[in-house]
Amino acid sequence: MMDAEIITVSSDTKFVHLAWQRDEMELKGVKFPMGSDTTGKLARMFGVYDENTGLSLRGTFIISPEGKLMNSEVNFYNLGRNIDELLRKFRANRHLAEYTAEACPAQWRSNGDLTLKPSAKMVGKVHEAMGK
Amino acid sequence: MSDTCSCLGCNVGETVPDFRLETYEPAKGDFGEISLETLRNNGKWTILFFYPADFTFV
Numbered sequence: 001m002m003d004a005e006i007i008t009v010s011s012d013t014k015f016v017h018l019a020w021q022r023d024e025m026e027l028k029g030v031k032f033p034m035g036s037d038t039t040g041k042l043a044r045m046f047g048v049y050d051e052n053t054g055l056s057l058r059g060t061f062i063i064s065p066e067g068k069l070m071n072s073e074v075n076f077y078n079l080g081r082n083i084d085e086l087l088r089k090f091r092a093n094r095h096l097a098e099y100t101a102e103a104c105p106a107q108w109r110s111n112g113d114l115t116l117k118p119s120a121k122m123v124g125k126v127h128e129a130m131g132k
Numbered sequence: 133m134s135d136t137c138s139c140l141g142c143n144v145g146e147t148v149p150d151f152r153l154e155t156y157e158p159a160k161g162d163f164g165e166i167s168l169e170t171l172r173n174n175g176k177w178t179i180l181f182f183y184p185a186d187f188t189f190v
Contacts, residue, residue: 005166032181035154035155042153058184061180061182063168065172065176067168069146093177
């Protein structure tokens with residue numbers, strides 16, 4: 001994903017990030033910059049800061065090259081994220097930024113899959129447009 | 133809905149204010165800094181991946 005930067009963010013310092021990435025074998029392949037949000041300022045900006053614990057909920061946010069927030073997903077502490085779904089949403093966003101008249105239906109997975117072009121003709125006829 | 137989000141939580145469709153973070157960069161094995169402004173100027177999409185804390189489990 002040359003045109004995207006994934007940044008992981010927690011309230012730990014960059015020193016702790018280093019220690020964790022170095023010691024935890026599960027993180028050996030990690031290449032993403034690990035951001036340090038010790039004040040919780042960024043977590044608050046995205047509404048994922050938990051005032052009771054000082055920790056951040058599992059929030060995932062996709063921001064366009066124009067700086068617009070395109071997706072927002074927040075899980076509680078005990079539920080991990082599905083990376084396939086994150087990548088699907090990212091690919092869809094990138095596609096839709098280029099083909100602005102289209103929409104990606106729920107079943108859309110990657111480039112080449114059927115998209116919809118909402119129009120007067122399609123109203124009430126999505127079933128037919130989906131080729132069913 | 134305003135164009136730029138408030139400090140109480142960005143909504144989808146709004147512009148995210150610039151931010152800056154200190155980082156550890158495993159790819160370089162070194163510390164660094166990253167800002168949304170720089171990423172935007174380089175035409176990059178940005179994916180933020182918040183999690184509670186290092187040395188946790190999910």
